[in-house]
Amino acid sequence: MRDVRTVSQHRAVIAALLPPTPVREHTLVDAVGLVLAKDLRSPIPLPPFDNSAMDGYAVRAREVANATPEHPIRLPVAEDIPAGRTDTPTLRPGTAHRIMTGAPMPPGADAIVPVEHTDGRIVDVRINRPAEPGAHLRRAGEDMPAGTLALPAGTILGAAQLGLAAAIGYATVPVRRRPYVLILSTGSELVKPGRPLRHGQIYESNGAMLAAAVIEAGGRAEQPRSVPDDVDELLETVRLQVSSAEAGVDLLLTSGGVSAGAYEVVKDALASRGVEFVKVAMQPGGPQGAGRLAGFGAAGLPTVTLPGNPVSALVSFEVFVRPALRAAMGYPHPDRPVRRLPLGETLRSPAGKRQFRRGILDTASGTVRAVGSPGSHLLSALARASCFIVLDEDNTEHQAGEETEVWLLDR
């Protein structure tokens, strides 16, 4: 009798296969959606210097304190300071500088009069309202002083976070790079989509599905490969693909060939080479394998072997592989969002197995319903599902209205 593992035990085995990916400097555009690997402190204050918040005139506030529309104050405009001017002419008493939004405040000035409160002239200007000291000024460091922890390690880098990184001077950011997953489907019955099918053959769908799942998780995958039920061809394909992968392979992910039949190519090829094949107490996806494939470096090639039924393969990916990939990339919450929601119907599940049913959220009633039967070959229901309903192993009947664990999928 083979080892029977719980879902948590097998999750731990697979998590241990995937250490954090190496930290690499990425350009900001290449880091979108990735996770910051180190704290980013601001080497400069933000804004870097006192500057004008408006288009207008830099003045001494006390010189325009009595300005009114009826009795405007007239000042000669001594300088014109567009944004980007890097010298800083001092404001002499009794003059104004014309200044644009974002331009540096001249020494001696303590307020900005917006152009709307003036006649807007450029040789001399009539100012028709007073300005408080500090008016329309952005102080150096008021967004953040120099040395501030701008973005802590673990931040997911979206547009706003990358904008902040750029604003404090970072051209690149340290992130854990995307893991590269080599995907291999096995089965002599498989035919590439787009070609004619003979009786007894089916289209290879796990490869594209798992590649998409890897990409959605943040990893890298290429056009998937498939091999027939032939041990030598499988091993040769792995060798070839690994040696031609430029940046190395972080994970070999196979589907098919792991159960109890007579032609289990993955098991036959890998069982004697460092991969352990087990039963996990779950449905679908009972037969699973994981380990370090010998012959690929000192530590071996991290390998996860999923069952071949498409529903089993994707459920297993979600349960075991996705969280491990995301943890390796440093995501602070590698799991799918989990809710406890009442069942919209009574569901049955097998004793001693955790069942993952494809579900649909009814947002109106706040309940979940199963879509399709538990059958592990039913792709159409899988494609309609917006969540997984997780039925625990301790009960076989789950009553309508009972709160149950639900994993929300992206849709």
Next chain:
Amino acid sequence: MRDVRTVSQHRAVIAALLPPTPVREHTLVDAVGLVLAKDLRSPIPLPPFDNSAMDGYAVRAREVANATPEHPIRLPVAEDIPAGRTDTPTLRPGTAHRIMTGAPMPPGADAIVPVEHTDGRIVDVRINRPAEPGAHLRRAGEDMPAGTLALPAGTILGAAQLGLAAAIGYATVPVRRRPYVLILSTGSELVKPGRPLRHGQIYESNGAMLAAAVIEAGGRAEQPRSVPDDVDELLETVRLQVSSAEAGVDLLLTSGGVSAGAYEVVKDALASRGVEFVKVAMQPGGPQGAGRLAGFGAAGLPTVTLPGNPVSALVSFEVFVRPALRAAMGYPHPDRPVRRLPLGETLRSPAGKRQFRRGILDTASGTVRAVGSPGSHLLSALARASCFIVLDEDNTEHQAGEETEVWLLDR
């Protein structure tokens, strides 16, 4: 006085600039996250043929009806049918075929006996339990009959949907391609991150921020460019970038140079060339521009000019550009998820302007709070925000506890 537009009016102007992108066949792996542009019907039944759901033996159910562990039925094994065998030997009476999961049912057989209910032998087999007719059989078409609408146009293509597309034989799928957005920051004060700053200069951050926002929205953007406040250089850069963009530019997106100052390079360069500059009744992001830039094909180059303050630029992108880009790609819900949530504090907003405040969701209390002040230069608060709080233009005081529109950002 310039035209003042409402937020909705300007949204409509920008939406009209971006027609649906062309439909292109993408490989499944390249289509992840994109939207199916046409209905996909299944040309085949799924599964394509009756097949075994188990590793075991194909039999005539009535021949094993009396099998028990004490009195097993012994049958000679006439054929071995692995998955992928494309001929279909008929099951002769009084025999069994050894059969693997997914292998085609032989004509004459009407049930599968799982290997667990036999002695598993390959020359002759002892069967020790009866099988119901139809047991462990997957019928052709039970997942979906031929001709079924497998995936309707408008489906967002994730792993499960692409798996289904492959399973019914599609090597490529028709999707609206990603729009390519040319991003240009303007301002003589801008310095590329990573270089030294002089007094009066700031790091260029809008480019990376907007490129990231385009990528997050599903579009394509490259390393952003920036130009000083020089009309000729701006126009020349646009010409060069457009002519070198292999697949063409769908949208020119600029930031800066659109307000009422003396050096408004975007306005100076584009106002006479088909781009209209207006005030929108919102905060931040009042000054906006949009139009078709003349000199680029018969219809002109769709152009959106955002204000230069980083917070204004990103808020404007979210309000105007993101929904237009996503609608052009066919997303059924191009807007951010919108909720009505109670305010966790009283907030003030200017009369006659819709204010977009950066907010944080307090999941415990189910309320939202503003993060940072309304200032349009405060990037650090923007980087901490998980939502926008939308304060309507008809009120200036929004009481704590009042339900308010909230846009949820990805984080």
